[in-house]
Amino acid sequence: MAVGQKALPVLHPVAGIRLGATAAGIRKKDRRDLVIIECAPGTLAAATFTKNRFCAAPVTVARQHLAKLTPRALLVNTGFANAGTGTPGLEDALASCEALAKHLHCNSEEILPFSTGVIGERLPLERLLAGLPACVANLSENGWGEAAHGIMTTDTLPKGCSRKIKIGSHAVTITGIAKGAGMIRPDMATMLAFVATDAVVSATALQDCVYLAVNQSFNRITVDGDTSTNDACVLLATGAAGNPVIDRTVGEAYTKFRDGLTEVFTELSQAIVRDAEGATKFITIEVMGGRSESDCLVVAYTIAHSPLVKTAFFASDPNWGRILAAIGRAPIEHLEVDKVAIYLNDLCVVRHGAPDNGYNEAKGLAEMRLAEIRIGVELGVGGCSAQIWTSDLSHDYVRINAEYRT
């Protein structure tokens, strides 16, 4: 069940980008599991990758290829993550790039590979390669929806977001897709997310925008605290919109583009949390009044990762003592317990470190029964704040992850 997530919205085509998807039978039959995102010559790319030191073979290869050439295509498979596979895994990733390069008549270093799925098992390379011709044949500017389906794993719904903004007199499109739904706690990186724009943007401005937008979106979500070996977020800019180049020196255009991008990233990252494994609640945690943004984030993540807080939300139980206990064990220096306040949506539960006089169980229950809940924490020791999004811990989370490989 995806909390408050709508059906896939209209995903506007981005001039210069074609997408194809096919069911190659990589791990399961009759399920789209292979996606190609092709981009026109001259497309710029900016990306962030997982900081997990056991990063997957495709992450290593994509990073290397990106450093050498601008990409002509992204190749994505689900089913197997090609992580923890050693040298053979690297060879598999390289071989898949070479095969697609032949189909597209380009250099294999112009292909960026991405994988997601089971860690520690080899890619079934033959099945992947056999699926390429059909996938190439499907390439279409209108392929965003198919591709959004094609990158799903335990996701229950495809995730996409699209915006049209004006840069001067030019209409610019930003369209992206993403997948979840477990092993989610992007660490200065993201889950698999592919976003494209036809805006003309300088390479440095593009990378800047990705970092800034990722930091406010994909780096602000957690499902289970488990940073994946395969996280990647790629932004492609085809330049087909013909607007004057957006650079960091061009104030208004840069801000407008960055804000539009952040909006798309945020909606995609929230979609991942809404459709988190077993999620029945979409929880926003906002920590205010901290001595630093970092302190606020530490408190927010300590709450978000507490299995006791997460099960209480699953049960719609206003057991705020668990939130208080999580704050109390958060490893930050500047915490004064008698200044702490806790809110459920707009309801004050704790003030000055003790139950608020106006609070009662019935009021707490009314807030906890909602599907979307904001936990507000006021630390009262500074002027910084931070906000993250997370989900609850349900029976289905355990079931999905206990049965994951069966």
Added chain:
Amino acid sequence: MAVGQKALPVLHPVAGIRLGATAAGIRKKDRRDLVIIECAPGTLAAATFTKNRFCAAPVTVARQHLAKLTPRALLVNTGFANAGTGTPGLEDALASCEALAKHLHCNSEEILPFSTGVIGERLPLERLLAGLPACVANLSENGWGEAAHGIMTTDTLPKGCSRKIKIGSHAVTITGIAKGAGMIRPDMATMLAFVATDAVVSATALQDCVYLAVNQSFNRITVDGDTSTNDACVLLATGAAGNPVIDRTVGEAYTKFRDGLTEVFTELSQAIVRDAEGATKFITIEVMGGRSESDCLVVAYTIAHSPLVKTAFFASDPNWGRILAAIGRAPIEHLEVDKVAIYLNDLCVVRHGAPDNGYNEAKGLAEMRLAEIRIGVELGVGGCSAQIWTSDLSHDYVRINAEYRT
């Protein structure tokens, strides 16, 4: 279900210690929920308490009382933790001490209060006070078993351990009880554990021994990573055994006593993990070859707190990729992925950062099906090691914690 936990063993009386338990109806009816541990005049006490900054009112009071006088009695209630209760909570804790002091004809600062249960709700002080006479009337040197039952909350079995050791020609007894079973990640402190000995030990040696033993036992377990607001471990030494005083300068006797104590603490702390909420597996995580003990502990706890690792163990699924991913995201500096090895019991799963040639799924499954499993991790970058104990994440964990207050 408690993994590999036997029925309560024989708990030898400790001369100078009497225990009483009663059902005072504090939160549920017909359930022992009030315990007194009385000690003879002159008994020394050493203790460690939670580092959660929202520490409970009884923790604050016990700490203050302990700093002033040696205790005459410990007063323990379950049902309500008296944490997050502000000034009224402190008053309740003090009032309970005063009431018991009247019954025992001692100073109220000679009483140490302890509470465990729901956070954020007031103690039903009247019911607690009404239960005191029956509890005092029950006081007996043979009351250890009753007391072990009396401090249980979500525990399915009472937890106790007892050892007799020889200090020179003197027989010395060490007996203790503990409770779990959730919100368990003691942080330089412990869950509720009460241990007594009749050994003659100097005050400094006693405190030393508690720190050393706690550090190898209660501080090496985690169920859910949630450090409680009420953790406390108290060691009482009545001195009734009449042995020559054990001090840090008396080498052999000190070592023998410390080792005996560590054994009792370790068995109690493991009992907490064996009976962790919903546990079906008892997991030992041993990390070796680290640059520091602290690095090894960080890696061990990152694995132990991963919901994905925990659900894989619940499913008996040898999905070692999740262990590898947890190691890869552990926040330590000295990690070289191509030196990492992973073992399930004696089975090598990963060597040099990639699947071991001798490994296959059937072998992995055979190890994962056992109820007691050791995860061995070799980092290969140093000579330090550390070991912790944890449990799996099951449907019952979610059920127990979703229904906790109902």
